[in-house]
Amino acid sequence: MKIEDVKNVTVLGAGAMGRQIAMNTAMNGRKEGYKVTVADSFPQAVESAKAWAADYLAGRVKKGRLTQEEADQVAANLTFSGDVEKSAENADFIIEAVIEDLKVKRELFEKVSKVCKPDTILATNSSNLVSSKLADVTVNPERLMNLHYFNPALVMQLVEVVRGPHTSAEAVEVAKAFAEKTGKCPIIINKEIAGFVANRINAAVTREACLLLEKGIASVEDIDTACEKGLGYPMGPFRLMDMTGLDVNYYVRRDRYAESGDENDKPSPLVIEKVKKGELGRKTGKGWYTYPDAKK
Numbered sequence: 482m483k484i485e486d487v488k489n490v491t492v493l494g495a496g497a498m499g500r501q502i503a504m505n506t507a508m509n510g511r512k513e514g515y516k517v518t519v520a521d522s523f524p525q526a527v528e529s530a531k532a533w534a535a536d537y538l539a540g541r542v543k544k545g546r547l548t549q550e551e552a553d554q555v556a557a558n559l560t561f562s563g564d565v566e567k568s569a570e571n572a573d574f575i576i577e578a579v580i581e582d583l584k585v586k587r588e589l590f591e592k593v594s595k596v597c598k599p600d601t602i603l604a605t606n607s608s609n610l611v612s613s614k615l616a617d618v619t620v621n622p623e624r625l626m627n628l629h630y631f632n633p634a635l636v637m638q639l640v641e642v643v644r645g646p647h648t649s650a651e652a653v654e655v656a657k658a659f660a661e662k663t664g665k666c667p668i669i670i671n672k673e674i675a676g677f678v679a680n681r682i683n684a685a686v687t688r689e690a691c692l693l694l695e696k697g698i699a700s701v702e703d704i705d706t707a708c709e710k711g712l713g714y715p716m717g718p719f720r721l722m723d724m725t726g727l728d729v730n731y732y733v734r735r736d737r738y739a740e741s742g743d744e745n746d747k748p749s750p751l752v753i754e755k756v757k758k759g760e761l762g763r764k765t766g767k768g769w770y771t772y773p774d775a776k777k
């Protein structure tokens with residue numbers, strides 16, 4: 482497969498990430514004329530993604546970001562399907578974004594890699610499961626890799642292309658070019674590692690911020706201010722944790738610690754305490770900061 486041969490793109494999973502990856506591909510890849518199909522095995526997910534896409538495009542037109550003609554072109558290139566296997570048959574590039582469940586992903590890659598073309602690029606958007614965990618069930622795993630988008634995928638530019646020991650140099654090149662042609666900024670990760678690059682760096686910063694707080698070195702507000710005003714971060718680590726959810730931080734670190742046994746990966750006792758109290762961040766109205774207007 483060469484990048485010039487990529488015409489039909491299939492996104493598996495129409496959830497938070499899948500629908501945005503599909504929309505990004507249809508919208509920013511419209512010069513390439515990419516035909517994008519989003520497939521999900523749950524009919525309500527397909528319907529919800531369809532309604533979201535129509536709303537999103539109408540909003541872009543209203544804000545003057547797209548002309549009606551451009552929005553119509555994007556809509557014409559974006560189709561929705563409840564038949565995962567059928568949607569894979571004609572695809573040149575497949576991006577999987579279904580639930581984070583290894584068993585589900587393994588079954589899907591086994592099925593899909595049998596019905597698609599032998600050189601269709603196969604990418605998983607998983608944040609935590611490296612593509613090696615799918616390689617033994619995938620037909621021709623040299624075309625398999627992680628292609629890791631960030632949430633919200635329509636806004637965040639970074640895409641991590643993660644090479645597994647089974648991934649060919651050609652497949653990595655096609656994925657990199659694909660990300661560029663759809664308006665993203667790809668980086669290549671040469672070896673599989675838990676958390677890849679951006680989330681590892683973020684985890685290290687968050688860990689240090691929690692340690693400084695635990696030791697009473699500085700307050701939540703002052704540590705955030707140090708990162709924002711001294712290091713140019715758009716948002717300090719505590720403010721960011723409030724946005725993504727303290728429970729997410731807790732679960733990711735708990736699972737990483739269970740896998741690595743490295744004390745550095747352990748969840749912070751301060752985070753554990755807050756999670757126990759149900760202070761999970763913006764979504765509960767209180768985390769490191771309070772949010773009086775948040776829905777409880």
Ligand SMILES: NC(=O)c1ccc[n+]([C@@H]2O[C@H](COP(=O)([O-])OP(=O)(O)OC[C@H]3O[C@@H](n4cnc5c(N)ncnc54)[C@H](O)[C@@H]3O)[C@@H](O)[C@H]2O)c1
Binds near residue numbers: 526581607
């Ligand atoms: N949410 C994030 O911030 C984020 C960021 C980067 C990567 N990811 C990764 O993206 C993937 C999806 O995450 P999400 O947040 O979009 O999840 P989500 O729960 O919003 O969506 C998952 C979708 O998968 C569908 N699904 C379940 N089983 C399926 C199957 N067998 N075939 C087809 N579809 C199936 C569900 O109906 C649902 O629509 C995960 O692997 C996750 O690690 C998530």
